[in-house]
Structures are given as structure tokens and as C-alpha cells.
Amino acid sequence: MNARQLFGGGVAVITGAGAGIGAGLARHASRLGMTTVLVDVDAAAIAALRDELRAAGASAVDKVCDVRDAEAVQALADEVYRDLGPVRLLVNNAGVEQFGYLWDTPVENWRRVVDVNINGVFHGIRAFLPHMMAGDTPAWVWNLSSIGGVAVVPLQAAYIMSKHAVLALTECLHLEVQAAGHADHVHVQAVLPGAVVSNIFESAGGVDGGDTSAAETQRAAMLDIKAGAMDPLVAAEVVFDQAAQGRFYLITQPDYVGSAMTERARVLTTHEAPRLRTERRFDPAQS
Ligand SMILES: NC(=O)c1ccc[n+]([C@@H]2O[C@H](COP(=O)([O-])OP(=O)(O)OC[C@H]3O[C@@H](n4cnc5c(N)ncnc54)[C@H](O)[C@@H]3O)[C@@H](O)[C@H]2O)c1
Structure with a gap:
């Protein structure tokens, strides 16, 4: 199956659709023929994207919703199922970054990362999965982890922790859907972007x-890698294509992210302590 055969119609709900990767995924889903539900706290950004997609002849709605609010996400899911029908694709994409030493990190900033990056994904799963499992139409859930879900990076500990958490949560969810007997039509996949142009830093x-x-x-170093980062529309095409091939790990830059996976596996296998790296972290030539 190719992406157009699998995702050529139906409803795609994408959180954090107002910018970066989420906007790229929404644009590509829309091009493939899906009705997109654009979810974000940035009302102006999703209204503008809705207008852009509609102007191109697609069906799109914008829903202002904070993924930190479990009740709001539940209300969103119920509303989408009532008004638009079964969700074919849920992308738990909204996420935020945090820079600084862990001991300097303001408590509210730590909570923001946990609330958006981890709790937001949990709220999406809790609200949408029961609807998906109760139906018999095929459905996909993508959770946004990161290359940071398999790497360890100083001065980004809160973010890195959250992306490890999302990866583990997604791997467990994949097994839970099988254990509960719904893997015939509910598909769980983890998205691990490498470096994609966005507003996150x-x-x-x-x-x-x-x-x-x-x-x-550290923020400046990360902003530096933007020059060589991937266009979000290209990233979206890669992710949709890999999803259609039935892969579990959806990876925008397989060489770059793959080398971090290999390094993680090596460290865990050899029981070595993590080493502080001083060289540049991202080489676009390797991506
Ligand atoms: N850009 C990259 O290189 C990269 C790499 C790896 C992983 N990721 C992951 O991809 C996802 C998207 O990141 P991005 O780089 O496109 O970021 P971005 O900042 O460009 O976009 C994130 C969007 O999420 C929205 N958002 C933030 N908090 C929200 C909330 N509480 N509720 C609803 N929406 C909210 C923002 O308004 C924004 O529109 C994140 O989970 C991020 O960790 C990004």
C-alpha cells in the first residue's frame, strides 16, 4: 500500500498544527485527500492554515484546544466523532523545548514540558483510542518522539526526558493495542524527527x-542547525510513506536518527557511562 491508498481520505486530527512539523503533516494529509482537524493553542496560526487548505479545495477545520487540558481534549474527540465521523489518523504532535541546566530550570518550565509533551500525548490517547477501538474502521495513532528520544543531551534534559517518555509510552501502547485484540485495525507508530525547520527553539x-x-x-547551537534542517513538507511525505509501509519507527532522516539509535544501543549494551560530546551534533550531509 502507498500513502495515497491508505491516507487518501478520512479524518486526520493533528495537534500542534499551527507551525513546523504539525503544519507540514497537515498540508501533506490535505494533499493526499484527508479532511484535516487542525488543533493548536495558536488560534491565528490554525485559522490561517485552515484558509490556505480550503483555498486549495481541501476540507479543513481548526479547533483551538490546549493538549494539557484532559477534559478539553476529550471534548474535542467527542465533537470530532460526532460531527466528522471516525478518525483515521491522530497525530499527537504538540511539543515544546526547554534549555538550561536542570538545577536552574524554573518549576513552571519543567511542568510545561511534562504537561505538553507527555501529558498532552496521554490525553490524546485517552480521548481518541476508545473511539478507534470501538469502531472497525482502520485507524492510525502517531506520537511525536524525537531523535532526542534515543539520545542524551545536556542542557536539554527536561525535553530529552519527555521524548524518551513518549517513545516508551508509544512502544507500550503498541503492545497494549495488540494485547487488547485491536491490532487488526488500530495501528500505533512512533515518529522520530531528526532536524526539521520549525519554531520550536x-x-x-x-x-x-x-x-x-x-x-x-545551547539555544543558539540548536538554532544553528536550522540552516541544514529538513523542510516540514518533505518530512511529512517521508513519515506518511514509512507509515504506509507499516514501519513502527517513522524517521525523517534515517541515517542521522539511525546513528543516534545505534549509539544508544551501544551504550546500553556495553554499560558505558554517557560521554560528553563537544563536536557539532548535526551534520546535514549525513541526513
Ligand atoms: N523540529 C524538529 O527538528 C523536531 C525534532 C524532533 C522532534 N520534534 C517534535 O515535533 C513536534 C512538533 O515540533 P515543531 O518543531 O514542529 O515545533 P513548533 O514549535 O514549530 O510547533 C509546535 C506547535 O505546537 C503548538 N502547541 C504548543 N503547546 C501546545 C498545547 N499545549 N496545546 C496545543 N498546541 C500546542 C504550538 O503553538 C505550535 O504551533 C514536537 O513534539 C517536537 O518535540 C521536532
Whole structure:
């Protein structure tokens, strides 16, 4: 099956659709023929994307919803099933970054990362999965982990922790759907982007005391990699194609992310302590 055969129609709900990877996934889903439900806290961004997609002849609706709010996500799921019918694709994509030493990290910034990146994914699963499993139409759930879900990076500990959590959660969910007997029509997949052009580093939290310079140097280093990062529409095409091939790990840059997976496996196998790396973390030539 190719992506157009699998995702050429039906409803796609995408959180964090107002920018970056989410907007790319929404644009590609729309091009394939899906009705897109654009979910974000940024009302203006999803209204503009809705207008763009409709102008191209597609069906799109925008829903302002904060994924940190379990009741709001439940209301969203119930509303989508009532008004638009079964969801074919749910993408739990909304996510935020955080820079700085862990001990300098403001408590509210730590909570923001946990609430959006981890709880937001859980809320999406809790609200949509029961609907998907109760029906008999094919459905896909994609959760956004990251290359950071298999790497360890100082000065981004909160974010890295959240992406490891999403990867583990998604792997467990994949097994739970099988154990509960729904794997015939509900498909769970983990998305691991490498470097994709987006607003995530600009909108990331920092620190307001302690070593602010270390936090902002790390932000600057990450902003630096943007120049060689992948276009979100290209990333979306790769992810949809891999999903259609039935892969579990959907990886925008297989060489780059794959090398982090290999390194993680090596460290765990050899029981070595993580090593502080000083070289540049992203080489677009390898992507
Ligand atoms: N860009 C990359 O290179 C990269 C790499 C690996 C993983 N990721 C992951 O991809 C996902 C998307 O990131 P991006 O880089 O496109 O970021 P982005 O900042 O460009 O877009 C994120 C979107 O999520 C929205 N959002 C934030 N908090 C929200 C909330 N509480 N409820 C609803 N929407 C909310 C924002 O308004 C924004 O529109 C994240 O989970 C991120 O961790 C990105």
C-alpha cells in the first residue's frame, strides 16, 4: 500500500498544527485527500492554515484546544466523532523545548514540558483510542518522539526526558493495542524527527536565574542547525510513506536518527557511562 491508498481520505486530527512539523503533516494529509482537524493553542496560526487548505479545495477545520487540558481534549474527540465521523489518523504532535541546566530550570518550565509533551500525548490517547477501538474502521495513532528520544543531551534534559517518555509510552501502547485484540485495525507508530525547520527553539523555555548564558548558548547551537534542517513538507511525505509501509519507527532522516539509535544501543549494551560530546551534533550531509 502507498500513502495515497491508505491516507487518501478520512479524518486526520493533528495537534500542534499551527507551525513546523504539525503544519507540514497537515498540508501533506490535505494533499493526499484527508479532511484535516487542525488543533493548536495558536488560534491565528490554525485559522490561517485552515484558509490556505480550503483555498486549495481541501476540507479543513481548526479547533483551538490546549493538549494539557484532559477534559478539553476529550471534548474535542467527542465533537470530532460526532460531527466528522471516525478518525483515521491522530497525530499527537504538540511539543515544546526547554534549555538550561536542570538545577536552574524554573518549576513552571519543567511542568510545561511534562504537561505538553507527555501529558498532552496521554490525553490524546485517552480521548481518541476508545473511539478507534470501538469502531472497525482502520485507524492510525502517531506520537511525536524525537531523535532526542534515543539520545542524551545536556542542557536539554527536561525535553530529552519527555521524548524518551513518549517513545516508551508509544512502544507500550503498541503492545497494549495488540494485547487488547485491536491490532487488526488500530495501528500505533512512533515518529522520530531528526532536524526539521520549525519554531520550536525560538519558543523554547530558558532559565531566569543561574547559568542563563549556558542555556542561551545551547539555544543558539540548536538554532544553528536550522540552516541544514529538513523542510516540514518533505518530512511529512517521508513519515506518511514509512507509515504506509507499516514501519513502527517513522524517521525523517534515517541515517542521522539511525546513528543516534545505534549509539544508544551501544551504550546500553556495553554499560558505558554517557560521554560528553563537544563536536557539532548535526551534520546535514549525513541526513
Ligand atoms: N523540529 C524538529 O527538528 C523536531 C525534532 C524532533 C522532534 N520534534 C517534535 O515535533 C513536534 C512538533 O515540533 P515543531 O518543531 O514542529 O515545533 P513548533 O514549535 O514549530 O510547533 C509546535 C506547535 O505546537 C503548538 N502547541 C504548543 N503547546 C501546545 C498545547 N499545549 N496545546 C496545543 N498546541 C500546542 C504550538 O503553538 C505550535 O504551533 C514536537 O513534539 C517536537 O518535540 C521536532
